[in-house]
Amino acid sequence: MSKAPIVDILMYHSIATDDVATAIAPDIFKAQMDAVETSGTPVITLDDYVAARNGEKSLPPTSIIITFDDAFVDFQEQAFPILSEKGFPATVYVPTGCVGGTENWRGALQPPRHIMNWSDLEHLAANGIQLGSHTISHPDLNELKTLDLIEEVRRSKQTLEDRVGKEINHxxxxxGIADYFARTAIERLYQTSVGTSFERATLESDIIDLPRLEMFYFKKMKRWEDHLAGKGKGYMTRRRTLRQAREAVNRPWERV
Ligand SMILES: [Zn+2]
Structure with a gap:
């Protein structure tokens, strides 16, 4: 049994109909959020999670944190209206050097997807969406020389803080890749960092590699509803085993 409280950190990228693992169709996203609302599971922020770990706050037995990587424009168009209608907070991880442009990194779709501009991001940050850093240029941090690594981790935080006037802690x-050197750079400047290991988080999880639930795996609503009802353990274990087998043979940028 996992130790309570359990925190499911949901991972999304794009909310669009592209037939790829980094996109979830708007109607499925809406159904997933409706199911969260119906289940009554509280949606909290990463700051709440940190406060709970510091003993400053208590969490319910199960709660949810919603995260989006890459800051695609469809967040603003598709996800934000649903989140704000339900009063669900969320965190968007921004690659600061790509703001107002398109995805241009290894694994990008063709044609590339658009990324929000600064005025979109400032508006979101003023309206309940927390921004986090997703580096400047979206590199594989393990491949960088030390100075470039520090630059990607530090300057992205500084840029976001200057733009939105809030501390950026996530x-x-x-x-989802960070070796020992990357971890060291991250933990010096941030309170949390999230990864891609497919597990439910607890207050004992590695705070510099928090596990997340890839929501692509919960496109079937019955499966997501079962998970929310606490009946998803068998599926989680099977999916984790499959994923580990796949990651052993695939190149890391094919991870979702
Ligand atoms: Zn990304």
Whole structure:
């Protein structure tokens, strides 16, 4: 049994109809959020989670944190209206050097998807959406020389803070990858960092590699509703085993 409280950190990228693992159709996203609302599971922020770990706050037995990587424009168009209608907070991880442009990194779709501009991001930050850093240029951090690594981790935080006037405390490494050196750089500047290991978080999880639930795996509503009802353990275990087998043979940027 996992130790309570359990926190499911949901991972989304694009909310669109592209037939790829980094996109979820708007109607499915809406159904997933409706199911969260119906289940009554509280949606909290990463700050709440940190406060709970510091003993400053208590969490219910199960709660949810919603995260989006890459800051695609469809967040603003598709996800934000649903989140704000339900009063659900969320975190969007921004690759600051790509703001107002398109995805241009390894694994990008063709044609590339558009990324929000600064005025979109400033508007979101003023309306209940927390921004986190997703580096400047979306590199694989493990491939960088030390100075470039520090620059990607530090300057992205500084840029976001200058733009939105709020402290930026949360980070997501591109591709979920951060070796020892990357971790060291991240933990010096951020309170949390999220990864891609497919597990439910607890207050004991590695705070610089928090597990997340890839929501692509919960496109079937019955499966998501079962999970929310606490009946999803068998599926989680099977999916984790499959994923580990796939990651052992695939190149890391093919991870979702
Ligand atoms: Zn990304």
């Amino acid at each position: 980070f997501a490494p591109p591709y």
